[in-house]
Amino acid sequence: MTRSTFSGFTIAQLAMSASQRALDVTGQNIANINTKGYTRQQVDLVSLNLRGADPTSSNPGSKIGYGVEITGISQVRDPFLDVQYRNQIAKVGTADARQAGLDQLADIFDETDRDALKTALSNLSSSLDQLSSNANNSEFDSIVRSRSQVLLNYIHQKATDLKTTREETIYGLENTDIKTVNGLLSDIGELNDTIWNGQILGNPSLELMDQRNNKLDELAGYLPISVSYKEVTIGSSEKYNYPVVTFNGSNGLSYELTAGEHGENFATFSMEEHKDSDGNPDGTVRISMIPATNYPKGVDTSSLKTDVTDYLKDGSIKGTVDLLNKSGELDDPATDFRGFGYYEKTLDSFVQTFAKTFNDLNGNMQPYTGANVMPSSGAANAMTTNGTQKAEFAFGFSNTIGNFLTGETINFNGTEYTFGDGSAGTIEIGDTLDKSLENLAVKLNTGFASLNVNGSSVPGQWKYSVSGKKLVWTSDSAMASGTVITKDSIKFTDNNTISFLYKANPYNVKNFDLFKTSDGSKKFTASNIKINDDWMNNSIHIISSHDPNAGSTANDNILKMLKSLTDSREFKYEYTKLDSGGNKTTNYISFYTGNFSQCYSTLENNQGIDSSTNKAILDNHVSVVKQTANNKDSVSGVSLDEEGINLMHYQKSFSAAARFMTTLDQALDTLINNTGVVGR
Incomplete structure (x- = not known):
């Protein structure tokens, strides 16, 4: 089979089309030179050959293709760089x-x-x-x-x-x-x-x-x-x-x-x-x-x-x-x-x-009382009765200030009465000292309603006089006329002297902590630490010395505080975690040894x-990324120099293909119009 005479025009036409498309792609690249993320594109070309093996075709040495084919447009990327x-x-x-x-x-x-x-x-x-x-x-x-x-x-x-x-x-x-x-x-x-x-x-x-x-x-x-x-x-x-x-x-x-x-x-x-x-x-x-x-x-x-x-x-x-x-x-x-x-x-x-x-250094371990200047003894009302007067015995509280505290006690003839909330047999602490003493009087009437007057048991009642500030026992009936009562005439029924022994609760320790937590928790944090309200209102102060016999100028505890700021100490982080059994355990991590300023x-x-x-x-990392990005741009980015070269390259290719078509036209014109005319 012989090759078609007009096949050359097909080659020229495909070449012009490929060059034109390549110019279009080059223009697209140039137009997107500033587009972020744009990947340079290229035309994919392959040589076109529609001829297979044929025994009647021309000999192998004279076989040629049919031009160029556009298989697609692709991006120029390096997967490894990506x-x-x-x-x-x-x-x-x-x-x-x-x-x-x-x-x-x-x-x-x-x-x-x-x-x-x-x-x-x-x-x-x-x-x-x-x-x-x-x-x-x-x-x-x-x-x-x-x-x-x-x-x-x-x-x-x-x-x-x-x-x-x-x-x-x-x-x-x-x-x-x-x-x-x-x-x-x-x-x-x-x-x-x-x-x-x-x-x-x-x-x-x-x-x-x-x-x-x-x-x-x-x-x-x-x-x-x-x-x-x-x-x-x-x-x-x-x-x-x-x-x-x-x-x-x-x-x-x-x-x-x-x-x-x-x-x-x-x-x-x-x-x-x-x-x-x-x-x-x-x-x-x-x-x-x-x-x-x-x-x-x-x-x-x-x-x-x-x-x-x-x-x-x-x-x-x-x-x-x-x-x-x-x-x-x-x-x-x-x-x-x-x-x-x-x-x-x-x-x-x-x-x-x-x-x-600082709280430990300022700690005060001495128990304190709620009520101060309490009477320890009382006295009978001395008189010689006229037959209408009752016997009286009184404890005076005109100088007492404060009020009772939980756990404080009164010992009356060996019987101890405890102040509290009124439950479990305790005497209820009132809003005021007067009210607390009224409650005490009620209790005393259950055990000590009768007292000895001049050696004889006489029934009576305890009451608290708010106006007189006295806890008074009064006999139920008037004493016989002519009865002589001295201040020591009235005693317990066992003829022992009536005593009123007030005892502080040893667990009532005056809190001299300089710092407290604002949320009431036991654990200090940077968010909840605050100055103790008692220190703010001057109810407590920095303890100068813990020695009770020290003079007013003693300052050994202040010097300890001063030294504590520069002393080296171990700083620990305390945390709670669950053990294998689901129970909370407290652990510590020691992270620094030194003074406060050095720790910070x-x-x-x-x-x-x-x-x-x-x-x-x-x-x-940024340096490596920039280098990798530059390598990506060198492969996938648009270069004006490279695209300029492509413009000239494809323009010349297009012109050459067009010239090829013109040459074929001239050759064919000669073949058709000027061949075989001799002798006409």
Whole structure:
């Protein structure tokens, strides 16, 4: 078979069409040189040859093709660089999220250019030094109290700032990061569906693929992902592929983020605040996901929900979770990063040690009484009766102040009466001393209604006279005329002297604690420590000496307080955990040995070291990402120089093809019009 005479025109026409399409693609590249995420496109060309082996065809040496064929338009990308970029951007996300939190901590604890907690400690020391020279002076005592309040104000401010920082971080994680991740996954699923449908209809959807790649790159900043492409054959020969996106856990497992017929289904993430053993939020969080499945949309897959908090190995979500969940060496077991918890726990431990130290030094272990200036004895009303007068015996309370306290007792002729709430046989304490003594009188009538008057038992009744401030026994009947009653005539029925012995409760210890908790709890924190109200209203003071025989100028206890600020001590973090049996146990982690100022300086220095170390790591990752991005741009980005060369190249190619067609036309004209005309 001979080659068609007009086949050359087909070659020229295909060559012109290929050059024209190449010029169009070059123009598209130039137009999108500033479009973010645009991938350079190219025309895919192959040589066209429709001839097979044929024994009647021309000999092998003279066979040629039929021109060029456009097989499609494709993107110029390097899959390895995509993988490298996404791996590195996840590391940048981790370090960047951590750095954001560390920068906030620096604003709280860095005192290099301002006076704050360390200065307050120094001022407290100075005020104690002044008090030691002016022991028991209320003016200097109030100065110490004021300096202590300034110190607590700084502590409260730092506790509030830490709480606010944690709350803002949790809010940002839940309402920004998690929502962004879910939005990206949703967009990727929709793009997968749209691109798939477009490609089946013959549209390469390259611009949509650029959008998808941009979202995959953005997603990689939040989570460690990998992207592979699954090829599917449609019909007998058409092949299409779609991306399969997976989350790579630190446990070595992978969780599908896209699934379905062509990647249209997608995973969802959620965040929950973790609760302690008492059911209260403890400031830490848990990250969960429902992986993508091949189930049709609408099928409930909530049972597949998986906690992946401990499997996050890179990405900004990992960095944020580290800030919220990790406390470094104050975790049990210790973790690899000092997040917010480290600074909260250290500050709380600092406060607990400070409050306990000063409260212990100012402790007063002497029991105290509720009522003061109590009578220890009474007397009968002396007289010689005229036959109408009754016998009387009275205890006077005109000088008594205060009121009875729970557990205090009155011993009456060997019988002990205890004051309390009126239950279990106790005498109910009234709102006033008068009311309490009225209640006492009622009790005495059950056991001591009768007394001896001049040796004879006489029935009577006890009553308390509010107007006279007396606890009085009065005989029921008038005494016989001429009865002589002296102040010592009335006694108990056993003729013993009537005694009234008031005894304090040994457990009623005067509380001289300088610091209390604002919420009534037994455990001090940076948030709840406050000056004791009794110290604020001058009901108590700093005890100068615990030696009862010391003079008014003794100051040994104040010197102990002063020394306690500079003494080296062990700082411990106390925490509660559940043992294997579900029982709460208290454990301790010792984290520093030194004085108060040094402990806080160490906290401040650790923050600076953590920040500078993380900043160096972040800069290194950013440098690698930039280099990888540059390598990606060199392959996939649009270069004006390269596209300019392509313009000239394809323009000349088009011109050559056109010239080829003209040459063929001239040759054919000669063949048709000028061949075989000899002899006409």
